Amino acid sequence: MDELGAIKLLSRKLDIGDDCAVLDIGGRKVLVTTDMLHKKTDFPKWLTPEMIGWRSALVSLSDIAAMGGKPIALVIALGMKKFDAKFLSGFSRGVEKCCSFCRCKYAGGDLDKHDELTVVGTAIGVAENPVGRAGARVGDIVCVTGTLGKACYYFKKRKWLRQKPRINEGQKISKHASAMMDISDGLARSLHQMGARSRAGFRITFEKIPLFGGEEGMFFGDDYELLFTVPKSKLRKIKGVGFSVIGEVVKSGVWLEKNGYPGKLENKGWTH
């Protein structure tokens, strides 16, 4: 069984499938999300401890942004071979900087001996209107924030961008969007995931995608921009957020129109 199969198995049981779980605590909608990262697949050798810390906070805080949430706190479980004061102080500086950017408390965690550097961040937030992946409706407009593909472009040069979770953007968009998620697994995979949850499809115009570098930027992921859909009538209500309209919601399939010719957009991207 591959990851998608296993996720399906678990998601049937757990009703997951959005970027965060939504809990009711005293009438408040509380968001929770947890992410495992480890050396082999997530931390190339040239990442500094501070970048590793930033990245560990980023992936979870981006999930809070993706639901339109305001982050409250982050906890981090860290496993490593040998506790090293220099690594730990760089790592926690990176976590703190990303938390501080998001006005989120770094509230502690767990330390463990582990052969492979392994980090699990869990973020907690609140949202007035949590927006999941299931609400895209035929005729809605498809948009993305910022620029896609930068992470891919710089990764090849062994550079890692200090990307920011789109916290403010997510909250503003959440007031009007019908569906939203972050693009951490790449635009192509994200469209397929949102389509599956919404039981809908997408027609995207290649030339409208705000791509930095080549087409592969659609499949690489690690961008942390937001993908969202919004009813046509509400599009103009989204203010103070930089975004691009890239297509519209259709009945089924994920279609990429390029030079006026439509084709299927493959479901490939970042598999952790």
Add this chain to the structure above:
Amino acid sequence: MDELGAIKLLSRKLDIGDDCAVLDIGGRKVLVTTDMLHKKTDFPKWLTPEMIGWRSALVSLSDIAAMGGKPIALVIALGMKKFDAKFLSGFSRGVEKCCSFCRCKYAGGDLDKHDELTVVGTAIGVAENPVGRAGARVGDIVCVTGTLGKACYYFKKRKWLRQKPRINEGQKISKHASAMMDISDGLARSLHQMGARSRAGFRITFEKIPLFGGEEGMFFGDDYELLFTVPKSKLRKIKGVGFSVIGEVVKSGVWLEKNGYPGKLENKGWTH
């Protein structure tokens, strides 16, 4: 640097040191705790997938109990070499059973490919009077719930007990206790940790410790009972909870009186 050194480094920065972090969300006191477990140190070969799931939920839910909290939800990040439907269904059954015992929602998580089976559970709860480790005062009575050393005794026989987080007990005790924590690292280490946080010491009477099996049961851990201190005047107010009085809070040191002779109780136990 060893684990305690690293924890000290991080705890200075993060003000951790209790079993959970306490957040304020809309006036509610929300508890969060995260724990990393992995095959090498936490899952002996003879544990079934269901036991691994139960244990993964147990350690975090016990931390909620240790602060006097009511669990709300648990999320689990799971890393394993090959996604295996049989393992996943046994594992999630174990998690669900432990959550269901605690009336807690198993709210989802993350799946990841990882060379070593690694599980990070994060539990969220609420508490009216969260009780930390720092409040033990000279003259307070020292108590433990249940029986200690069972886990140690059965571990040697390659048996693992389905231990229960002391959720109800923790909530009842929290109304009166000055300090509380769970005994997951063993009684000896737990006393030293509480002593350090409270800037106090303990005089414990060996014969009063509700030990199952030998003396080593004080050092093995994995018991998930609660250690707490309570002002003398409030001791009788704790009702509906089975517990033993084992000693009292003193100015400094951790002393074990045995056959009437006092000695130092070593700071050794479960180091993860």
